[in-house]
Amino acid sequence: MNIELLKILRECNKNNQCTQHELAENCHFTLKVTNNLVNTLLEEGLLKNAENGFEVTEAGQILLEEHRVDNAIILAAGFGSRFVPVTYETPKGLVEVFGERMIERQIKQLLEAEITDITVVVGYKKEKFEYLIEKYGVKLVYNEEYDTKNNLATVYHVRHLLKNTYILTSDNYFTKNLYNKYEFEAWYCAVKSEGYTPEWCLQIDDNNRIVDVEIGGTDMWHMYGSVFFSQDFSDTLVPLLEKAYHTPGTEDDYWEHVFMNNLESFEMYINPQGPNVVYEFESLEELREFDTSYRENSKSETMSLLSFIFNIKEDEIKNIKPIKVGMTNNSFRFSISEKQYVCRIPGQGTENLIHRNEEYESIQAVQPLRITENIVYIDPKTGIKISEYETGSRSADEHNEIELRKSMNLLRELHTSGIVVPHHFDIKQQILFYEDLCKTHKAIVFEDFSEVRAKMDDLLTVLEKMDLPSVFSHIDAHVDNILVLPDGKLKLIDWEYSAMCDPVIDLSMFALYSNYNQEQLENIMNYYFENGPSDEERLRIYMYISLSGFLWSMWAQYKQALGVKFGDYTLKMYRYAKNYYKNSMELMGERKYESTK
Helix, strand or coil: CCHHHHHHHHHHHHCCCCCHHHHHHHHCCCHHHHHHHHHHHHHCCCEEEECCEEEECHHHHHHHHCCECCEEEEEECCCCHHHCCHHHHCCHHHCEECCEEHHHHHHHHHHHCCCCCEEEEEECEHHHHCHHHHHHCCEEEECCCCCCCCHHHHHHCCHHHCCCEEEEECCEEECCCCCCCECCCCEEEEEECCCEEEEEEEEECCCCEEEEEEEEEECCEEEEEEEEECHHHHHHHHHHHHHHHCCCCCCCCCHHHHHHHCHHHCCCEEEEECCCCEEECCCHHHHHHHCHHHHCCCCCHHHHHHHHHHCCCHHHCEEEEEEEECCCEEEEEEEECCEEEEEEEECCCHHHCCCHHHHHHHHHHHHHHCCCCCEEEECCCCCCEEEECCCCCEECCCCCHHHHHHHHHHHHHHHCCCCCCCCECCHHHHHHHHHHHHHHCCCCCCCCHHHHHHHHHHHHHHHHCCCCCCEEECCCCCHHHEEECCCCCEEECCCCCCEEECCCHHHHHHHHHCCCCHHHHHHHHHHHCCCCCCHHHHHHHHHHHHHHHHHHHHHHHHHHHCCCCCCCHHHHHHHHHHHHHHHHHHHHHHHHHHCCC
């Protein structure tokens, strides 16, 4: 049946007191077209006249039921990096707008349309969404790939649920309810831009069917908000989605890439919306403009802390941008009165790994050398740190000979500074500590762990027999923690592990983090030691690479047990432990090796 007739029928079913003027407005038809459609429905016995309106007949109701929406899926797995620091504490979909959480508003709109089969796909901070089960009767599906793949993977994991299905994004906000009990064609919500937009822009034919998709355009309809998949659309999408998911290189793809790359296979129309209906807040500053209560209180502990430290109102904190989602911490940049800063938020599980009071002592001790960042604030309990942003700075290049020489000189300056702190880095104790954490969390995954662990004891026995120097060392020295300023000078940042230790451990860590081969390791040893390393210094560096590789592989296994993923980092560290154990033994020779048994 004609889609226009069905839309009129749907509106009359929702409200049997609609006038023809109201029907025309709600369906975006002219009054003349609406009059003709109503007359046709009356003639076919699908509508009948009612007091102040029109009533759907039994035949009309049977026809509508053929187009009932089956379910809705809400995508809520992502982190929402552009909405930091709020999303460090709260998933974006759970952020309130005018006192109402965005995801709850959409769930209630679905329920108003009698859509009760609702699935929420979760990932980041998944536990935060659990309460929705009791409150609204939704189901949760966990996407374990939320932090490594884009929403193509999210939709793939619920492909078995795709029928006549709404697809929603948890962080959209609609000022009116766009959902219906009945839908008649696949559609994508669309808004028309004024001027240029970087969004996914849509070319449409005279019937509003999408015939082309381009990223970026001027004065164009563009994808914005929710989507409806008809059964035919879902049936076509699923096999193409499966093929794309299993194709290498699609990790960053959206499901819309599948649609865009196979347009000839799909029939989808725009669901045009005017201004002030659909909102997707890209940043906290955008939300402030919409809900002015966020100017004073963003409901974020981090923002509240910044406001307190700088003695300003929250809306004076501007240009907030994530700059690093690290293995240990998360950081973001912000500005106050044109001056830029960096705020570091300790990551999940770091409270068990890092002694923040020791980091505080190290930062205080190194300040006189003027080789590190300018610290504005650091909390020795929580580890939250604020520092001035070095404009124009970048990480050192591990393949740039000049910067490598400068980096080794910087480490040597630190080691010969005479700085003394009360805490020590004992690699044996650290290994025991991480091993206990891994066992407690059942995090050890390597089959030959016991064998490799025994080899690490061999190396520790050798180290214990040596008369090792103990100076102030960084411990976490690698190119990401060495900033190159515009004038070519270097600064060393992030002092979480710094302590008194054998200084050559910094060379070992540098090589380890940079994934150096033997030749590259030789280069930095020659840069650090004016006359090259002695046999004993070379041996200590080899042993620290092996021991540190083992240590960080356990660190990564523990973090993975908490749900944090590092790709092949764990494998690389474990392989360094094995390879440099072998190198150490070869360097010691057969006689010294026997003495460790």
